[in-house]
Amino acid sequence: MWNAGTTPARMIEVIAPGGFEGFFHNLSDLIAGGPPAEGEMARLAAEYGVEFATPDWLPDLITRYGLKP
Numbered sequence: 001m002w003n004a005g006t007t008p009a010r011m012i013e014v015i016a017p018g019g020f021e022g023f024f025h026n027l028s029d030l031i032a033g034g035p036p037a038e039g040e041m042a043r044l045a046a047e048y049g050v051e052f053a054t055p056d057w058l059p060d061l062i063t064r065y066g067l068k069p
Helices: 021-031 040-048 058-065
Strands: none
Touching: 021 040
């Protein structure tokens, strides 16, 4: 997600069933003091069944719109 405009944007995310909100709470705690220790992001992701991937189309999108990931 990105804000294609020049003014601040707001977003609401609804997650159902409940429980996954814990991922965001734990992630916030994990990165509050700076970059997490090696392997901590992978551990947290595995705990919640999250998989991080880079879609094939992402580099083109970044280039086309001048995004800064």
